[in-house]
Amino acid sequence: MEMGIEADVRVIQSRCNLMSISFTTQLQFDEYMLILAPPPTIHSSTTESLPPSTSVAVAADKLYLQLLISLQPFRTTLKGAPTGMSRAAVALGRNKRPRESSRLTSDEQSVLDLILSKEGSGIQPRSIKFQLKIPDPIITRATKTLLANGKIKEVNGVQRGGATPRKTLMGVDFKPADVVSGGFWYENGKIDTGFVDVLRRFCRMQVMKSKVATLEWLHKAVMEGKLATVEIPRPQLTDLLTSMVLDNELVEVKSTGFGAFFRIPIGETCYKLPSSAAGGAGKDSVAGKFASIPCGVCPRIDVCTPDGAISPTTCVYYSQWLDIKF
Amino acid sequence: MVSPHGILLAAHVISSLYGDLCSKVCECLLRKGTLKLDEIFKSTELSKGNIFNCLRVLIHQNCVQAFQLEQEGGKALKSTLYMVIFDNIMHKLRATKFMQIVSEELGEDCRGILVGLIQHGRLSFDQIIDREKQKTGSFDGQVVHDSFRRLLSASEAPSQGEITERKTIEQLALEAAAPSESMRFSMDTGDISGEKGEESPNIPTVGQKRKNVVLDSDDELSDVNRRIEVLWRVNFEEFLWRLIHKACISHVKTSINNEASIVLSAALDLIGQSETRLNAENSPNLSINDIYEEVIKKEGGVGMDLDRVQTSLEQLGCETLATDMESYCIDIKSFIQMAQNQEVESMILKRYGKEAYKIFRLLSRAGRLVETDKISDITFVEKKETTKILFQLWKDGYLHMESMAATRPPSFHLWKVDQKRFRAKFLDEMYHAVLNLKLRITHEQDQRKEVLQIPKDKLVGELRNKVMLYRIVRATLERSSMDLDDAVVLFHHF
Numbered sequence: 060m061e062m063g064i065e066a067d068v069r070v071i072q073s074r075c076n077l078m079s080i081s082f083t084t085q086l087q088f089d090e091y092m093l094i095l096a097p098p099p100t101i102h103s104s105t106t107e108s109l110p111p112s113t114s115v116a117v118a119a120d121k122l123y124l125q126l127l128i129s130l131q132p133f134r135t136t137l138k139g140a141p142t143g144m145s146r147a148a149v150a151l152g153r154n155k156r157p158r159e160s161s162r163l164t165s166d167e168q169s170v171l172d173l174i175l176s177k178e179g180s181g182i183q184p185r186s187i188k189f190q191l192k193i194p195d196p197i198i199t200r201a202t203k204t205l206l207a208n209g210k211i212k213e214v215n216g217v218q219r220g221g222a223t224p225r226k227t228l229m230g231v232d233f234k235p236a237d238v239v240s241g242g243f244w245y246e247n248g249k250i251d252t253g254f255v256d257v258l259r260r261f262c263r264m265q266v267m268k269s270k271v272a273t274l275e276w277l278h279k280a281v282m283e284g285k286l287a288t289v290e291i292p293r294p295q296l297t298d299l300l301t302s303m304v305l306d307n308e309l310v311e312v313k314s315t316g317f318g319a320f321f322r323i324p325i326g327e328t329c330y331k332l333p334s335s336a337a338g339g340a341g342k343d344s345v346a347g348k349f350a351s352i353p354c355g356v357c358p359r360i361d362v363c364t365p366d367g368a369i370s371p372t373t374c375v376y377y378s379q380w381l382d383i384k385f
Numbered sequence: 386m387v388s389p390h391g392i393l394l395a396a397h398v399i400s401s402l403y404g405d406l407c408s409k410v411c412e413c414l415l416r417k418g419t420l421k422l423d424e425i426f427k428s429t430e431l432s433k434g435n436i437f438n439c440l441r442v443l444i445h446q447n448c449v450q451a452f453q454l455e456q457e458g459g460k461a462l463k464s465t466l467y468m469v470i471f472d473n474i475m476h477k478l479r480a481t482k483f484m485q486i487v488s489e490e491l492g493e494d495c496r497g498i499l500v501g502l503i504q505h506g507r508l509s510f511d512q513i514i515d516r517e518k519q520k521t522g523s524f525d526g527q528v529v530h531d532s533f534r535r536l537l538s539a540s541e542a543p544s545q546g547e548i549t550e551r552k553t554i555e556q557l558a559l560e561a562a563a564p565s566e567s568m569r570f571s572m573d574t575g576d577i578s579g580e581k582g583e584e585s586p587n588i589p590t591v592g593q594k595r596k597n598v599v600l601d602s603d604d605e606l607s608d609v610n611r612r613i614e615v616l617w618r619v620n621f622e623e624f625l626w627r628l629i630h631k632a633c634i635s636h637v638k639t640s641i642n643n644e645a646s647i648v649l650s651a652a653l654d655l656i657g658q659s660e661t662r663l664n665a666e667n668s669p670n671l672s673i674n675d676i677y678e679e680v681i682k683k684e685g686g687v688g689m690d691l692d693r694v695q696t697s698l699e700q701l702g703c704e705t706l707a708t709d710m711e712s713y714c715i716d717i718k719s720f721i722q723m724a725q726n727q728e729v730e731s732m733i734l735k736r737y738g739k740e741a742y743k744i745f746r747l748l749s750r751a752g753r754l755v756e757t758d759k760i761s762d763i764t765f766v767e768k769k770e771t772t773k774i775l776f777q778l779w780k781d782g783y784l785h786m787e788s789m790a791a792t793r794p795p796s797f798h799l800w801k802v803d804q805k806r807f808r809a810k811f812l813d814e815m816y817h818a819v820l821n822l823k824l825r826i827t828h829e830q831d832q833r834k835e836v837l838q839i840p841k842d843k844l845v846g847e848l849r850n851k852v853m854l855y856r857i858v859r860a861t862l863e864r865s866s867m868d869l870d871d872a873v874v875l876f877h878h879f
Contacts, residue, residue, distance in 0.1 A: 217768055242762055250765055302765045305743040318699065334641050334700070347731030348868045354818035356735040361781070363821070365393075371821035372828040381858055 162208070166193060170201040174211050174228050179236035181214055181229035202228060215248035217241030243295045254287070258299060261286060263308055263332070271312075271319045271331045274300065300330055307333055353380045387415055387471050388813035394820045395474045401823075402477060403442055406431060410439040411448065414469040421464045440467060446506035447473045447618055450562055470559070475877070476621045478819070478870055483624045491539060494532040499619065507616040539623070625874065629721065632871050636724040641700050647686045648697040651679035652715050670712040673698075721875060728872050729811060733783070740766045741774045745783070745802070754787060754799035775800055782810050812876045815869060822866040829858050 163171065169191055174182055187198050205211045209231060216227040216239045227239050237243070244250050258281065265280045266272045272280075278296055281287075303309040309330045314323035323329055349355040353376035354363075363369045371377060387395070392415045400408035413428045414420060420428070425436055443449035451465050476483075480503045488496040501516045502508055508516070510533070517529050630653045638646035655671055677694050680686040689697075701720075703713040726749070734742040743764045748755060761771040775798070778784045785803040788796050830837070833855045836848055844852055 241768065244762075244765065250767060255765060298763050299765075301747075301763050302743070305746045305764060306739075315699070318696075346735070347728035348865075348872045349728055349815055349818065350731040350735040352818060352822070352865050352869065354814070354821050355732050358736065360814060360817060363817070365820070365824055371824045374821075374825075377821075377825055381861065 163204075164201075166197050167201040167204055169193070170198060171205055171210055174205070175230045177229060179229065179233045179239070181216070181227035181233075181235065181239050183225050183227055187228075214239055217245060217248050243292065255299070258286060258291075259303060259308070262300065262303065262330075266309060266330055266332055271314075271323065271329045273314075273323060273327055273329050277330070304330070309333070353377050388809060388816060390813050390817040390820060391471065392416060394816045394823075395469075395471060397820055397823060398474055398477050399443075399448065403439075403446070406435055407439045407442055410436060411443060411469055411474070414449065414467060415471065419466050419468040421466055423464075425467065443469075448477075450559060452562070472877075473621065475873070476619075476624075478866075479624070479628070479874075482628060482867065482870075483619065486624060486627050487536070491532075491535050494528060495536050498529070498532055498536060502617060502619050507618045509616055513617070628871065628874050632724055632875055633717070633720040635871075636727060637701065637720065640723070640727065641697075643685065644689060644693060645697040645700050647683050647689070648676065648680055648694055649701060649715075649720070651683055651686065652676055652703075652713075653717075655679055656715070656717075670714060673711050673713065676713070724875055725808075728875070729807075732811075733778075737774065737777065740764070740770060741778060744771065744774055745778065748784065748800055748802045749804075751801070752804075754801045757798050757800070760800065772798075783807055808876060812873070815873050815876065819866055819869055819873065822862050822869070826859055826862045826866075829855060829862070 170187060170193075173187060173190060184195075184198055184202060187193070187202075188195060191198075193201075202211070206213065211228050212231045214227045214229060214235045216225060216235075227235075229235065229239075241248065241250075244255055246254075261281065261284060262277055265277055269276070274293065274297060277300070278291070278293055281291055281296065300309060300311075304311045310333045312329050312331060314320040314325055314327045314329050316323070316325040319331075320329065347355070353374065354360055354371075357363070357374075357376055359369050363371070363374070365371070392412060395415055396408045396412040399411045409429050409431065410425060413425055417424070417428060422433070422436065422440075425440075426433055429436065431439075440449060440451070444451060447470065449467055449469055451467050453465050483503065484496055484499060487499045497517065497520065498513055501513060505512075513533065514526065514529055630650075634646050634650050634653070637649050652671055655675060673691065673695065676698070677689075677691055680689055680694055698713055701715070703715050705711070705713055729749075730742060730746060733745045737745075744760055744766065747760060747764055757772055757775060758768060760766075760775070761768045764771070766774070775784065775786070779786045779800070783802070785801050785806070787799045789799065790796050833851060836851050837855070839848060839852075
């Protein structure tokens with residue numbers, strides 16, 4: 060190129076750099092130069108006061124404005140400009156790498172590609188920033204655009220170890236992985252307690268009817284009962300039954316092959332109801348002797364001393380306990 | 386090593402029974418372990434005379450054991466070592482239970498003899514007779530003799546199985562202090578010159594056969610030893626087993642049903658004097674017919690048939706032998722374990738809530754490290770809540786935690802119940818609670834000291850009500866203390 064044009068190219072490049080638009084090849088940049096359309100009439104109030112400059116500098120500024128327009132097609136409509144995107148913006152768009160939709164800018168496309176590549180695991184906005192090295196405002200705009208276009212969705216994730224959950228973005232067609240959703244029993248970041256309770260009551264009822272039940276039998280009963288629209292995997296059902304055992308709603312035993320177990324192979328794990336004397340968690344009938352006195356339930360027992368501020372002689376729990384009894 | 390609140394409780398018991406000086410000596414031995422006389426003198430800053438008197442009382446009450454170590458080469462050291470027997474101090478709290486057992490099983494005459502032994506620690510047979518003479522206006526020597534025999538025959542302790550672990554000096558000293566197993570409970574008919582439940586306070590020497598020669602060291606103490614006589618004391622081990630059986634039966638009654646508790650009681654009675662009771666996992670094989678015959682002798686067992694007995698045995702988790710379907714093994718340790726678990730889980734439930742109860746039960750049964758999210762998944766507790774509960778339990782010393790670094794935060798946390806550490810902490814808390822109950826009883830008494838000193842005939846109206854209320858409060862606190870002691874027995878000895 061001639062010196063004059065080279066200078067023009069440098070000016071335009073520097074203007075475009077202000078917006079962090081990068082041209083991956085010189086060819087793309089050259090094409091932009093070639094298809095530069097006559098600028099629309101720009102209302103004076105929308106422009107900054109431009110320094111006196113060469114015609115190339117003015118043209119570069121106008122290109123800058125057109126690129127701005129292309130990023131915010133529905134927000135910025137300049138007087139006299141065609142509705143929607145300017146021709147320059149459309150031309151610009153056509154010459155970038157292939158897009159899903161002609162409306163997506165390169166940033167949006169980059170963001171979308173990254174999100175889709177994560178499939179069901181999704182990705183958090185700050186991770187997008189680290190990977191693409193794009194400023195936050197651009198990422199925010201891109202994600203809003205993609206959400207509005209229905210290309211991605213936001214999932215309320217569950218953080219490992221109970222840390223504060225952060226929103227996760229993923230392709231709209233992907234199902235959130237367990238590490239994001241929390242697992243089979245989670246819905247919108249919380250345990251679906253309604254569904255879990257229904258299933259628990261159903262399992263308890265089945266065990267009550269049959270006196271003794273195995274995992275396989277219960278799994279079959281649950282599927283035939285059509286309590287869920289999806290199949291409940293056996294490991295998840297095992298977790299549910301284990302939870303019921305921990306709550307003293309069921310008792311886990313091994314089959315002896317005799318009596319109530321006569322149809323069940325010896326050694327197989329079975330579930331039955333606890334005896335009527337035993338209570339579930341919280342029933343007083345199985346309260347321990349230590350838990351029956353104030354010291355047993357006292358959260359301050361570690362700081363209680365015979366002569367201290369908290370002591371058995373000054374203890375309010377003791378006073379309440381002895382008053383209640385009489 | 387005794388836990389901190391165990392030491393405080395023992396010191397309180399000794400103080401209330403034998404005074405503050407004895408309590409000080411006892412506490413010194415509990416905190417510092419086995420000591421020589423000079424070391425006790427330096428630690429307590431009491432006069433030697435006081436220390437001697439205290440040691441005499443404590444030895445006579447079976448709370449302290451004196452012994453000498455044998456040096457290599459066969460020459461015994463001149464100084465004597467003193468060690469405290471924490472278990473025997475705790476047994477002082479259970480005196481009323483022991484008396485009740487004897488009263489129910491053997492009658493009031495035997496109870497009278499036992500009361501004397503509990504009060505005085507060690508008595509010769511002549512002293513027992515003298516005491517009975519002073520107590521009752523009409524004295525019948527034959528009745529005393531027979532009652533004594535009945536107590537002795539009920540005290541047959543099982544011979545200990547082989548203990549393979551290395552014994553401590555203190556264990557060896559206790560063994561050397563006792564006569565051989567064959568002689569501990571034997572009693573000649575007629576002239577009472579038989580062997581004893583406890584040898585005379587002849588200071589035993591660990592590492593060699595017990596001698597009847599009084600050693601020269603500790604001259605003042607050895608004055609007591611100059612007369613060689615047969616002394617008797619309470620066989621605490623037998624009472625302990627009775628209490629453990631009672632606790633297991635009570636637990637089965639609440640957790641399974643009454644019939645199962647009757648069957649267990651019958652089976653434990655059959656096990657009775659088994660040699661393997663103390664150390665073995667399982668009892669000798671019991672046939673279903675023997676168990677049934679024992680069941681129908683029990684109150685509430687008359688109406689039970691063989692099928693119901695078998696059903697109860699299955700509910701108890703007793704297994705039949707592979708070779709003999711009519712015989713059952715009863716795993717006593719599993720019942721003790723179940724009773725312990727019930728105590729622990731009950732406390733966790735009431736102190737920390739239902740979610741913590743489930744999490745603790747899961748970790749207790751898992752017996753290994755489990756990751757936070759896995760715990761949350763199995764217990765159906767929200768992940769954030771799970772983490773909060775786990776850290777709370779860990780901070781209070783009930784859980785063990787390990788962290789694993791991940792490539793990015795947050796790190797993995799793994800949790801488990803360290804059974805040994807946990808049980809030690811739980812036992813210490815129970816000692817703390819027993820001490821608190823005792824101190825509260827003393828406080829309630831002090832609050833109403835003046836009213837309690839008023840003669841009964843002058844107690845009217847408000848004063849009478851105050852005294853009545855005090856008695857009810859005291860009875861409640863003492864009953865709670867006795868109940869809690871049942872749980873202490875389960876945890877301390879297993």
